[in-house]
Each structure stands twice: as structure tokens, then as C-alpha cells.
Amino acid sequence: MKTLIICSGGLDSVTLAHKVAEDKDRTLTRLVSFDYGQRHKKELSYAKACADRLGVPHHIVDISSVGKALTGSALTDDVDVPDGHYAEESMKITIVPNRNAIMLAIAYGMACSNGDEAVATAVHGGDHFIYPDCRPDFLKSFATMQGYALEDVAEIELYTPYASLSKTEIAADAGALNLPLEETWSCYKGGEIHCGTCGTCVERREAFDLAGVKDTTEYADENFWRESVKKAESA
Amino acid sequence: MKTLIICSGGLDSVTLAHKVAEDKDRTLTRLVSFDYGQRHKKELSYAKACADRLGVPHHIVDISSVGKALTGSALTDDVDVPDGHYAEESMKITIVPNRNAIMLAIAYGMACSNGDEAVATAVHGGDHFIYPDCRPDFLKSFATMQGYALEDVAEIELYTPYASLSKTEIAADAGALNLPLEETWSCYKGGEIHCGTCGTCVERREAFDLAGVKDTTEYADENFWRESVKKAESA
Numbered sequence: 001m002k003t004l005i006i007c008s009g010g011l012d013s014v015t016l017a018h019k020v021a022e023d024k025d026r027t028l029t030r031l032v033s034f035d036y037g038q039r040h041k042k043e044l045s046y047a048k049a050c051a052d053r054l055g056v057p058h059h060i061v062d063i064s065s066v067g068k069a070l071t072g073s074a075l076t077d078d079v080d081v082p083d084g085h086y087a088e089e090s091m092k093i094t095i096v097p098n099r100n101a102i103m104l105a106i107a108y109g110m111a112c113s114n115g116d117e118a119v120a121t122a123v124h125g126g127d128h129f130i131y132p133d134c135r136p137d138f139l140k141s142f143a144t145m146q147g148y149a150l151e152d153v154a155e156i157e158l159y160t161p162y163a164s165l166s167k168t169e170i171a172a173d174a175g176a177l178n179l180p181l182e183e184t185w186s187c188y189k190g191g192e193i194h195c196g197t198c199g200t201c202v203e204r205r206e207a208f209d210l211a212g213v214k215d216t217t218e219y220a221d222e223n224f225w226r227e228s229v230k231k232a233e234s235a
Numbered sequence: 236m237k238t239l240i241i242c243s244g245g246l247d248s249v250t251l252a253h254k255v256a257e258d259k260d261r262t263l264t265r266l267v268s269f270d271y272g273q274r275h276k277k278e279l280s281y282a283k284a285c286a287d288r289l290g291v292p293h294h295i296v297d298i299s300s301v302g303k304a305l306t307g308s309a310l311t312d313d314v315d316v317p318d319g320h321y322a323e324e325s326m327k328i329t330i331v332p333n334r335n336a337i338m339l340a341i342a343y344g345m346a347c348s349n350g351d352e353a354v355a356t357a358v359h360g361g362d363h364f365i366y367p368d369c370r371p372d373f374l375k376s377f378a379t380m381q382g383y384a385l386e387d388v389a390e391i392e393l394y395t396p397y398a399s400l401s402k403t404e405i406a407a408d409a410g411a412l413n414l415p416l417e418e419t420w421s422c423y424k425g426g427e428i429h430c431g432t433c434g435t436c437v438e439r440r441e442a443f444d445l446a447g448v449k450d451t452t453e454y455a456d457e458n459f460w461r462e463s464v465k466k467a468e469s470a
Contacts, residue, residue, distance in 0.1 A: 059304060061300050061301055061304055062300035063298065065298065066296055066298065066341050066344070069294060069296050069341070069344070069348070070344045070345060070347075070348050096344075097343075097344045097347035097348050097385070097388065097389075098340060098341075098343050098344035098347055098381075098384055098385065100384065101340040101344075101380065101381070101384045102337070102340045102344055105333060105336040105337045105339075105340045106301050106304070106333075106337055108332075108333050108336065109301070109304070109305045109331075109333035109334070109336075110304050110305060112305075113304070113305050113332050132383060132384060132385060132386035132387055132388060133384040133385075135383065135386075137383045137386075138380065138383035138384050138386075141376070141379050141380040141382075141383050142380050142384075144376050144379075144380070145336065145376040145377050145379070145380045147376075148367060148368070148370065148372045148373035148376050149333055149335065149336045149367060149368040149373050149377075150332070150333065150367060151367035151370075151372075151373075152367055153332065153367060154332075
């Protein structure tokens with residue numbers, strides 16, 4: 001089954017790309033990344049590196065004009081990125097309204113144009129409590145909508161193998177697939193190396209720790225995450 | 236109810252804008268147009284004129300990078316635009332895959348950011364047989380999907396008053412609302428005036444004729460449409 005993957009260059013989507021590449025029932029056809037005007041574009045180069053490693057084309061779709069229209073998010077505006085654990089209220093600032101619906105709809109259009117049979121995305125269970133457009137009900141309704149939108153035109157599966165799994169299970173998968181962990185980018189800040197203090201850095205370190213996978217990534221702050229996890233657990 | 240309208244500058248969406256502007260239960264907040272790399276951008280200036288007339292902001296969202304990614308359509312590629320009636324097989328070339336899902340998802344994101352309570356689109360019954368993403372089943376499933384995507388964030392209605400009406404009924408509405416018909420653009424070609432021979436010109440002339448509304452628009456070919464309609468009827 002010819003499969004297009006939405007790939008940000010982060011741990012989840014790069015792991016998914018490697019998983020699909022090794023899946024005998026699937027053929028990885030392309031990686032698609034979105035430039036929605038995020039303040040740093042570092043992660044896009046990690047998606048490109050993944051595509052090169054797996055020998056497939058990498059498409060960057062520029063939706064920065066859309067990003068500008070969708071104000072109010074720390075990912076696109078001049079608002080400070082908060083430090084700390086995802087579970088904290090302050091993390092809500094990182095929501096770009098309707099982002100997954102927009103990216104998935106574009107990916108479906110591209111899949112349709114290119115004759116792909118599946119669109120894969122690495123949304124996972126850990127995202128549910130804060131992002132409604134990562135929840136299973138959303139994903140199911142999105143696939144249903146696409147069935148109607150492309151009726152008589154194409155039948156394209158929405159492949160979301162991590163939708164009910166935790167970040168820890170993805171970290172374990174990454175370890176099992178032997179992918180170069182330092183070749184994935186999670187940090188919300190745009191430094192040379194991972195900051196170690198933003199929500200995604202903390203979540204990433206916690207996941208590798210719980211999965212028992214040795215993390216080869218370099219972090220500016222090596223120890224912040226343990227305190228942050230403790231704080232979230234006692235909240 | 237604060238209502239955002241997706242407006243192409245065509246007859247249907249300009250009529251819808253005037254309809255919402257006169258609706259006591261609604262407040263028109265903004266018109267949103269999409270530049271998806273269509274070969275001519277003339278219609279966008281008609282959307283702008285409509286926004287100016289009604290005193291609301293006009294947003295143009297540049298998704299031309301998406302247009303490039305979605306190859307295979309006469310609206311964005313270097314393929315000749317076919318002449319004739321919409322009902323003909325040749326009109327299928329004018330389909331941009333998944334276009335409505337993409338535009339609606341972006342419009343929902345903008346509505347969410349701006350505190351709008353409804354997204355309105357002028358899709359109508361005449362589009363059903365060729366465009367699956369204009370059919371009532373699609374629209375209903377799209378609204379359901381958005382309910383999940385923005386759960387706990389916003390509740391935004393999908394307003395589609397023309398979904399079960401014909402182009403003729405929209406033409407009648409345009410007449411009743413007294414809007415300047417020559418200030419709407421339907422032609423798929425990019426000439427100085429409407430060509431009168433492409434699918435949308437033929438459909439437009441037929442609709443005004445059936446509605447008994449005097450069409451003040453100038454056409455390069457005044458008579459082609461009658462022959463084309465006859466041809467479609469006898470097919």
C-alpha cells in the first residue's frame with residue numbers, strides 16, 4: 001500500500017517513517033512537511049535528512065500565509081515558548097487552531113494527485129488531553145469526511161498506528177527500529193542543540209527514560225526534565 | 236452570529252455575502268479568499284470589491300504552494316480550459332483534488348482565531364454531480380469532524396444555505412438582493428471580460444435565464460451558451 005507520511009522531523013514522525021519503510025505491506029512514497037511560519041525551521045532539515053536516508057522525495061508545503069492568518073500561537077507568533085511539562089496549563093499556548101485538520105486535508109489532496117493509497121500521521125495518545133485534533137474521535141471523523149470528499153475519485157486510508165499509544169511506546173519503537181535518535185528534532189526553541197527545558201524536550205527525555213532506550217541526543221540543560229516531571233506528577 | 240464567508244468573487248459567494256450582510260441574525264465579519272495559484276487572479280479583485288462594498292476586511296490566504304503540490308488540474312496547471320457545459324465529461328479536468336476540504340479547514344482555523352461563530356460557503360446543488368466535496372454528505376461529515384477537532388476550544392457552525400439549491404435559485408437570490416451582477420466574476424479564463432464559452436460562463440448565463448433575472452454582465456461570445464445547453468440536454 002503506497003503510503004505518504006506527514007513528517008515534521010520530530011521523533012514521532014521520523015520513527016513512523018522508519019516503521020513504514022520496514023513494513024512489507026507498505027511502500028513509503030514520500031514525506032511531506034509543512035512550513036507554517038514556525039519561528040525556527042530546523043526540524044524541516046531533519047525531515048529532509050530522514051527522506052534522504054530512506055530514499056524518498058521530501059515535499060515542503062509552504063503554508064506560512066495560513067500561519068499568519070492563524071494568530072495566537074507560540075509556534076508562529078512572537079510569544080515566549082513556555083518551559084515545563086506538557087501537562088501544565090501553560091502549554092495550551094502551543095496550540096495552532098485546527099492545525100491537524102489543515103495539514104491532513106492538504107496531505108490527502110497530495111496523496112490523491114500522486115496515486116498514494118494511504119496518508120500516515122504520527123499523532124499519539126500523549127497528545128490527546130491537550131490537542132482535540134489528535135484524539136481518536138477526531139481521526140475517525142476525519143477519515144469519514146475524506147471518504148465523502150473523494151467519493152468516486154480515490155480511496156485513501158488514514159494510517160495512525162500511534163493514535164492509542166503513548167510517547168514511551170514510540171520511544172521504544174524508535175529504539176527497536178535502530179534509528180539515529182540524534183537525527184530527530186523535538187525542541188520548540190531554535191537553538192543549535194535541544195534546550196532540554198521546553199515541553200517537547202521534557203516529554204522526549206521522559207519517554208526515552210521510561211522506555212529504557214539510551215538517548216544519544218545532546219541537551220543544553222541535562223537535568224531540568226527530572227524536576228519538571230516530578231512537579232507535574234505532584235500537581 | 237458572527238459569520239466568516241469564503242468568497243471567491245464569483246456569483247455564488249458574492250450573493251451569499253450580500254445575503255449574510257442583510258441577515259438580522261448574523262453579523263458578517265470577514266471575507267476570505269484563497270490564492271491557490273489559479274492562472275488568473277481576476278476573481279480575487281471581485282472578492283475585494285465585495286468586501287469594500289459591505290465594509291468588512293478581506294483576507295487573501297496564499298496557498299499557491301499547495302496548488303503546486305496538487306497537480307493535474309486545469310485551474311492551476313498549463314492545461315487548456317475546456318469549453319462547454321458543466322455536465323460534460325470534459326469538465327472533470329477542472330477538479331482540484333480535495334480543494335473544499337482544504338479551504339474549509341483553513342477557514343475554520345481563521346474563524347477559531349478570530350472568535351467567529353460560523354463559516355459560510357456557497358457550495359450549491361448544481362455542483363454535486365461532479366464535485367463530491369460539494370455534496371450534503373460531505374458537508375455534514377466536515378462539520379462533524381470540526382466539532383471533534385475544536386472540542387473544548389470553539390463551537391463553529393458550517394453555514395451552507397445553498398447546499399440543496401440550484402444555481403438558478405442563487406441567480407434568483409442575486410436578483411432579489413439587488414447586487415451588482417457585473418461585479419461578480421465567474422469565467423475560468425482570464426480575459427478582460429467574461430468569455431461566454433467556458434463551463435462556468437455557460438452555467439451562469441443559463442441560471443440567469445431560468446431565473447428570469449436580467450444579466451448586466453458583458454460576454455465576449457453572447458450566443459454560445461444556448462447551443463451548449465441544448466447539446467447537454469440532448470446528450
